[in-house]
Amino acid sequence: MENVVQRGYWRESDGSPVKAAEAHEIWAEEAYPLLIDVARTYHSVITYKELAEKVQETSGIRTSALLHNWIGSVLGMVVREAHRRGDPPLTALVVHSDDGMVGEGYKEVLQVAGEPPLEDVLEREHHAADARLECYRRFGATLPPDGGVAALAPRLQAAVERRRARERSAQPPQVCPTCFVQLPATGICDSCG
Secondary structure, eight states: OOOOOOOSEEETTTOOBOOHHHHHHHHHHHHHHHHHHHHTSTTOOEEHHHHHHHHHHHHTEEEOSOGGGTHHHHHHHHHHHHHHHTOOOGGGGEEOTTTOOOOGGGHHHHHHTTOOOOOSHHHHHHHHHHHHHHHHHHTTOOOOTTOOOOOOOHHHHHHHHHHHHHHHHHSOOOBOTTTOOBOOTTSSOTTTO
16 A cells, blocks of 8 residues: 555544644644643643644644645634633744744734834844743743743844844953053943042
8 A cells, every 4th residue: 555645634533634724723722721731731832843743733634735824814713802802812822943933924913904014033022932921821820929021032032142242241341540451340340439
């Protein structure tokens, strides 16, 4: 018996074909509770790839289509449903595995909310961080005593901190203008005071 490679969208149970639009709707319905589960853990995120695998697994509907060709449609439905329910934008919890950033499709969150687009990538990431904090608060994550802070996705935060450290180390040390000795962190010369 030869292995047949499936193409398009199909039911895992019997291999029967499924229309793309139907699969996307079903996956959006599956994604909503999965994202709520992610939001129940403070500073938790999920990658596009992880979410794609989980919605296919829980729905029993698979695809051979490339992730970037369908995930935006699914997340767009989630954005609109969250807005309809009055929930924070759960799609802020979905990030790229390589850099920890939300994707270009995040602009739909802003559009649905009636907010202007954010062209600056870091501004968009900070908006998404604020949205994630709203998600954690809404869906019962255990927050620190201070109520929690909006934070960039862990991988992106680490990259930002590395860049800041490189920038700090690239700056020449401050020197006392009187005795020309390197100043301590206080910025006040120990010798000249």
